[in-house]
Amino acid sequence: MGNVFISIGLTLDGFLAPEGMTMDDPGHRNWGAKWGALMAWIINQQYFRDKLKLGPGGETGPVNDRVRQTFERTGANIMGKRMFDQGEASWPEEAPFHTPVYVLTHTKRDPWVRPGGTTFHFIPDGPERALALAREAAGDRDVRISGGAKVIQQYLNLGVIDEMEIALAPVFFGAGRRLFENLDEPAPQFRIESVLNGSFATHLRYVRL
Amino acid sequence: MGNVFISIGLTLDGFLAPEGMTMDDPGHRNWGAKWGALMAWIINQQYFRDKLKLGPGGETGPVNDRVRQTFERTGANIMGKRMFDQGEASWPEEAPFHTPVYVLTHTKRDPWVRPGGTTFHFIPDGPERALALAREAAGDRDVRISGGAKVIQQYLNLGVIDEMEIALAPVFFGAGRRLFENLDEPAPQFRIESVLNGSFATHLRYVRL
Numbered sequence: 001m002g003n004v005f006i007s008i009g010l011t012l013d014g015f016l017a018p019e020g021m022t023m024d025d026p027g028h029r030n031w032g033a034k035w036g037a038l039m040a041w042i043i044n045q046q047y048f049r050d051k052l053k054l055g056p057g058g059e060t061g062p063v064n065d066r067v068r069q070t071f072e073r074t075g076a077n078i079m080g081k082r083m084f085d086q087g088e089a090s091w092p093e094e095a096p097f098h099t100p101v102y103v104l105t106h107t108k109r110d111p112w113v114r115p116g117g118t119t120f121h122f123i124p125d126g127p128e129r130a131l132a133l134a135r136e137a138a139g140d141r142d143v144r145i146s147g148g149a150k151v152i153q154q155y156l157n158l159g160v161i162d163e164m165e166i167a168l169a170p171v172f173f174g175a176g177r178r179l180f181e182n183l184d185e186p187a188p189q190f191r192i193e194s195v196l197n198g199s200f201a202t203h204l205r206y207v208r209l
Numbered sequence: 210m211g212n213v214f215i216s217i218g219l220t221l222d223g224f225l226a227p228e229g230m231t232m233d234d235p236g237h238r239n240w241g242a243k244w245g246a247l248m249a250w251i252i253n254q255q256y257f258r259d260k261l262k263l264g265p266g267g268e269t270g271p272v273n274d275r276v277r278q279t280f281e282r283t284g285a286n287i288m289g290k291r292m293f294d295q296g297e298a299s300w301p302e303e304a305p306f307h308t309p310v311y312v313l314t315h316t317k318r319d320p321w322v323r324p325g326g327t328t329f330h331f332i333p334d335g336p337e338r339a340l341a342l343a344r345e346a347a348g349d350r351d352v353r354i355s356g357g358a359k360v361i362q363q364y365l366n367l368g369v370i371d372e373m374e375i376a377l378a379p380v381f382f383g384a385g386r387r388l389f390e391n392l393d394e395p396a397p398q399f400r401i402e403s404v405l406n407g408s409f410a411t412h413l414r415y416v417r418l
Binding site: 012013014166168170172174180181183185187188189190191192195197198199200201202204206 | 221222223375377379381383389390392394396397398399400401404406407408410411413415
């Protein structure tokens with residue numbers, strides 16, 4: 001059975017998304033520039049540029065290898081309804097997952113098949129059921145809890161997250177969606193597994209104790 | 210003229226002190242254990258053990274060198290009244306600063322001279338005046354903004370912090386005093402200067418852009 005992991009960009013003040021980040025108002029509170037500063041590290045990786053068709057070039061070192069591994073080891077994704085809704089409005093026709101994606105929701109909906117191997121399944125039966133389905137679909141590969149923050153918090157509180165990859169960027173958002181809050185006590189325990197240095201982020205990898 | 214810097218331990222969820230941390234109630238919300246987990250990395254450094262008379266042993270590698278440099282380059286400290294009050298009740302006779310310390314306060318008080326080179330000066334004229342006095346006292350050496358969180362935030366908002374040393378520990382406090390909040394927009398900008406790996410914390414060093 002594979003691992004359950006998160007892989008997320010985080011600001012120094014603990015946010016994974018800036019306040020006011022909605023596709024219908026790209027200028028609101030300057031969220032576009034803030035988001036760009038947080039994502040600068042990955043926009044600059046060759047594998048990511050290639051996958052998202054952002055054009056040629058990009059770094060090919062250890063950070064790029066990490067990005068490739070993260071994509072390649074993922075056999076299924078889980079995400080919240082809010083993240084899905086935002087993505088539905090902005091992903092390209094070929095959604096960038098290329099695996100089954102389990103969307104936590106309260107409303108039933110038929111699976112939505114996209115070109116390139118991404119199929120969205122809508123799961124109204126809670127996070128544990130979604131994880132069981134994702135594990136089955138992933139087989140030997142890993143399950144990525146894609147987000148948002150509240151979904152990651154649910155799985156942290158269930159004690160099932162084996163690994164956390166965090167790209168910590170020297171950026172302040174001031175407000176937005178915080179990754180690490182609403183955790184039950186005693187909180188889950190992790191140890192530092194490895195650290196990769198980059199110019200725009202520090203790539204921290206933690207594994208569960 | 211020297212630099213102005215902070216050097217602080219931080220949890221993954223962004224706290225520098227756990228909720229309920231008061232000397233008169235050491236069991237409150239398990240704060241002692243939480244604090245111990247955050248401070249594990251430094252308790253284990255030879256220089257720190259020696260300076261605080263915690264007994265022999267400890268690591269002597271690059272993290273220990275960093276701890277020594279941090280102490281040795283500091284020519285003056287600045288702290289808030291709350292941090293001073295807690296310390297006044299718990300520091301040993303020989304307070305662990307060995308420099309002039311400028312305490313931001315609203316009440317006048319004569320300087321308080323401790324054995325070992327620490328003299329506390331009480332400054333009711335605001336953070337900029339305290340910094341001017343600290344710079345003068347430090348000469349070529351650096352000024353450390355010791356804490357707490359609100360004092361560091363004041364100096365970040367003044368735009369005078371040149372460097373941030375952050376020991377990021379894989380620990381969750383859930384609640385407590387948050388380091389990075391109440392920052393004005395646009396927020397101060399930093400770049401990653403270096404990263405040192407340790408078992409109990411990742412030692413991030415940022416410098417102002």
